[in-house]
Amino acid sequence: MSRGFLRYSRFVMTTLSGLSGMEPRPRPTMRDVAALAGVSLKTVSRVVNREPGVSGDLQGRVRRAAQQLDFRLNLTASNLRRADQRTATIGLLVEDVGNPFFAAIHRGVEDIAGPLDVGVFSASLEEDQDRERRLIQAFAARRVDGIILSPTGAEHGYLLSEMRAGLPMVFVDRAPRGVEGDLVLTNNREHARAATHHLLASGHRHIGFLGGTLALQTAEERYRGFVDAMLEADAPILPSLVARDLRSVHQAEAATELLLAGEPRPTAFFTAQNLLSTGAIRALHAHQLQHDIALVGFDDVEFADVLSPAVSVIAQDPRRLGQVAAELLFARIADPDIEPQVSFVNSQLVQRGSGEIPVRSGSR
Amino acid sequence: MSRGFLRYSRFVMTTLSGLSGMEPRPRPTMRDVAALAGVSLKTVSRVVNREPGVSGDLQGRVRRAAQQLDFRLNLTASNLRRADQRTATIGLLVEDVGNPFFAAIHRGVEDIAGPLDVGVFSASLEEDQDRERRLIQAFAARRVDGIILSPTGAEHGYLLSEMRAGLPMVFVDRAPRGVEGDLVLTNNREHARAATHHLLASGHRHIGFLGGTLALQTAEERYRGFVDAMLEADAPILPSLVARDLRSVHQAEAATELLLAGEPRPTAFFTAQNLLSTGAIRALHAHQLQHDIALVGFDDVEFADVLSPAVSVIAQDPRRLGQVAAELLFARIADPDIEPQVSFVNSQLVQRGSGEIPVRSGSR
DNA sequence: TTGAAAGCGCTAACAC
DNA sequence: GTGTTAGCGCTTTCAA
Numbered sequence: 001m002s003r004g005f006l007r008y009s010r011f012v013m014t015t016l017s018g019l020s021g022m023e024p025r026p027r028p029t030m031r032d033v034a035a036l037a038g039v040s041l042k043t044v045s046r047v048v049n050r051e052p053g054v055s056g057d058l059q060g061r062v063r064r065a066a067q068q069l070d071f072r073l074n075l076t077a078s079n080l081r082r083a084d085q086r087t088a089t090i091g092l093l094v095e096d097v098g099n100p101f102f103a104a105i106h107r108g109v110e111d112i113a114g115p116l117d118v119g120v121f122s123a124s125l126e127e128d129q130d131r132e133r134r135l136i137q138a139f140a141a142r143r144v145d146g147i148i149l150s151p152t153g154a155e156h157g158y159l160l161s162e163m164r165a166g167l168p169m170v171f172v173d174r175a176p177r178g179v180e181g182d183l184v185l186t187n188n189r190e191h192a193r194a195a196t197h198h199l200l201a202s203g204h205r206h207i208g209f210l211g212g213t214l215a216l217q218t219a220e221e222r223y224r225g226f227v228d229a230m231l232e233a234d235a236p237i238l239p240s241l242v243a244r245d246l247r248s249v250h251q252a253e254a255a256t257e258l259l260l261a262g263e264p265r266p267t268a269f270f271t272a273q274n275l276l277s278t279g280a281i282r283a284l285h286a287h288q289l290q291h292d293i294a295l296v297g298f299d300d301v302e303f304a305d306v307l308s309p310a311v312s313v314i315a316q317d318p319r320r321l322g323q324v325a326a327e328l329l330f331a332r333i334a335d336p337d338i339e340p341q342v343s344f345v346n347s348q349l350v351q352r353g354s355g356e357i358p359v360r361s362g363s364r
Numbered sequence: 365m366s367r368g369f370l371r372y373s374r375f376v377m378t379t380l381s382g383l384s385g386m387e388p389r390p391r392p393t394m395r396d397v398a399a400l401a402g403v404s405l406k407t408v409s410r411v412v413n414r415e416p417g418v419s420g421d422l423q424g425r426v427r428r429a430a431q432q433l434d435f436r437l438n439l440t441a442s443n444l445r446r447a448d449q450r451t452a453t454i455g456l457l458v459e460d461v462g463n464p465f466f467a468a469i470h471r472g473v474e475d476i477a478g479p480l481d482v483g484v485f486s487a488s489l490e491e492d493q494d495r496e497r498r499l500i501q502a503f504a505a506r507r508v509d510g511i512i513l514s515p516t517g518a519e520h521g522y523l524l525s526e527m528r529a530g531l532p533m534v535f536v537d538r539a540p541r542g543v544e545g546d547l548v549l550t551n552n553r554e555h556a557r558a559a560t561h562h563l564l565a566s567g568h569r570h571i572g573f574l575g576g577t578l579a580l581q582t583a584e585e586r587y588r589g590f591v592d593a594m595l596e597a598d599a600p601i602l603p604s605l606v607a608r609d610l611r612s613v614h615q616a617e618a619a620t621e622l623l624l625a626g627e628p629r630p631t632a633f634f635t636a637q638n639l640l641s642t643g644a645i646r647a648l649h650a651h652q653l654q655h656d657i658a659l660v661g662f663d664d665v666e667f668a669d670v671l672s673p674a675v676s677v678i679a680q681d682p683r684r685l686g687q688v689a690a691e692l693l694f695a696r697i698a699d700p701d702i703e704p705q706v707s708f709v710n711s712q713l714v715q716r717g718s719g720e721i722p723v724r725s726g727s728r
Numbered sequence: 729t730t731g732a733a734a735g736c737g738c739t740a741a742c743a744c
Numbered sequence: 745g746t747g748t749t750a751g752c753g754c755t756t757t758c759a760a
Contacts, residue, residue, distance in 0.1 A: 123474060405731085
């Protein structure tokens with residue numbers, strides 16, 4: 001046995017001093033393990049990192065010593081010294097980690113990062129640009145290997161210096177302004193088109209459209225998809241059947257009432273967002289029209305299948321959004337020189353009943 | 365100016381070699397900043413860490429140099445050397461970060477950790493005990509300062525060695541088995557009692573109870589709360605009005621049908637979980653009884669207010685759960701010797717209509 | 729007020 | 745196969 005066994009070791013000293021088992025003891029280091037196993041520190045490193053070229057005998061001794069001491073490799077120290085300087089950590093910045101949509105994105109990121117043993121830091125931006133900057137800096141200080149960002153509406157030129165410093169970045173759900181990079185988006189236009197097409201296929205021609213805040217790019221895209229489908233089918237887009245820039249359940253409810261009272265009366269609705277679907281459904285139920293007038297909504301809604309009829313929707317796939325973003329990020333980390341890509345994630349038309357109501361025989 | 369300025373510096377060499385501004389350049393270190401500012405490394409450290417005792421002149425020089433180089437303190441290196449060995453990082457382990465309930469907990473944790481500049485690692489357990497063990501080890505390897513865990517149903521004795529090694533741990537939403545520690549729970553029993561009491565206060569005596577999987581402690585607690593309230597009010601607990609161990613919307617729907625067909629017929633329902641509320645509501649709607657029979661559910665449900673009547677619920681406060689867990693964790697990190705505490709988080713009775721339906725005049 | 733030297737726990741490079 | 749030495753980027757200690 002080498003004299004290593006006699007070397008100074010915090011752990012061995014603690015043990016020898018006879019402290020009870022319940023006493024908190026300091027985390028053992030490789031040195032402690034080496035001392036207990038009677039080998040050099042480097043041999044412990046080799047065993048712990050599964051490097052080849054260590055005899056079975058020593059492997060066993062090291063393993064046993066490590067187990068006995070509850071040794072855990074210190075990844076921060078390991079990463080510091082490692083040649084590639086990687087921390088096996090990425091950062092995820094979204095508007096709110098508690099929002100189910102972003103939580104699903106988070107889960108998708110984890111789906112990809114987890115099997116690679118990459119840790120995920122996450123934080124909420126709250127649509128606050130200062131906070132975004134501070135958090136990007138905090139992540140940079142922790143030397144994350146890359147960042148997935150769902151950017152706020154503000155200017156993002158400040159990210160250039162980080163990206164130039166070699167911090168890979170992928171944008172998800174929204175495009176940033178003032179900077180280019182990998183981008184993962186839901187294909188809003190295409191799926192709004194599909195939803196509208198679905199209603200047209202049931203014979204509807206007078207389709208009411210409810211759209212959200214005009215400031216949002218997604219709202220614009222969804223309106224365009226609606227228009228695309230209507231034009232394709234030679235269906236008229238009547239201004240009296242279009243209500244845009246709605247910002248609440250209440251506004252949507254009122255708008256629906258208005259469209260229902262108008263002429264011609266819509267035989268179907270395409271509601272381009274969560275809250276707007278809720279408002280329209282309320283109005284339809286209030287007038288007992290829910291079984292006569294078709295409705296397809298954008299965004300899935302929990303409880304959609306408790307209603308009668310159950311609500312047909314275009315369900316986005318935020319988890320997939322996260323998965324694709326993570327895949328792009330790891331590709332970029334592996335090769336920083338690839339061209340920035342834009343990737344679209346498909347949504348799903350979920351037919352539950354409300355979207356499959358045909359035009360009533362009596363309808364115009 | 366000291367000769368430090370002439371010392372080797374990766375950054376300075378790169379710059380001098382005339383590479384273009386868009387070329388990725390390595391992250392500058394304190395040494396690079398020191399060289400550019402013409403001071404010692406230690407002075408840079410002092411300025412960056414806002415330690416007192418640096419002259420205004422040098423502070424300015426260092427600040428400017430750091431800014432010019434886009435210097436970011438390397439926290440991993442900093443933490444490695446620091447005396448307290450803290451990483452300013454905690455780990456959060458829950459069943460699924462994408463589940464809105466746990467996402468809200470996550471957000472609560474971030475509410476507390478964020479202002480302290482503590483990073484949050486999170487990961488999903490998927491009710492898989494092996495995965496839980498691996499993730500705990502991975503977090504230990506990253507030297508998180510503490511862990512917040514919503515434990516799986518399995519045995520948790522294996523955590524003792526980690527806790528003894530000084531890894532602070534707080535349990536949230538569920539109690540672990542085989543180990544003691546700080547614990548944050550929703551007061552299921554108390555709030556089930558309150559829900560039942562609310563129905564009793566409207567004059568209901570024949571209250572149907574729908575309960576979830578018996579294996580879960582929470583289901584048991586909620587049943588007890590129901591019983592507590594009934595006993596207090598001297599209301600009869602009729603076996604024919606109690607259905608427990610329900611595991612799906614469908615089962616709940618069927619159970620509701622059964623209770624409705626029985627004698628006496630319930631004039632109100634307390635449905636002790638999300639999915640069970642959905643099933644009961646479906647059955648009530650199918651029989652057009654939704655306006656005649658009262659219902660209070662445990663757990664909030666999105667879209668609960670689209671229905672007519674809107675659904676009254678006991679809404680848990682998962683975000684608060686996360687906040688309290690984080691508060692306990694930081695308290696324990698600060699002082700590992702405090703006694704383990706159990707903390708209860710209150711839920712809220714949200715009155716939306718369904719729970720406020722009185723006993724019908726014709727009802728028995 | 730400033731700086732030089734040592735070392736946190738680990739891995740890279742090289743010797744034996 | 746195994747061990748020694750240097751050093752990752754930073755803070756600590758102590759000297760000037």
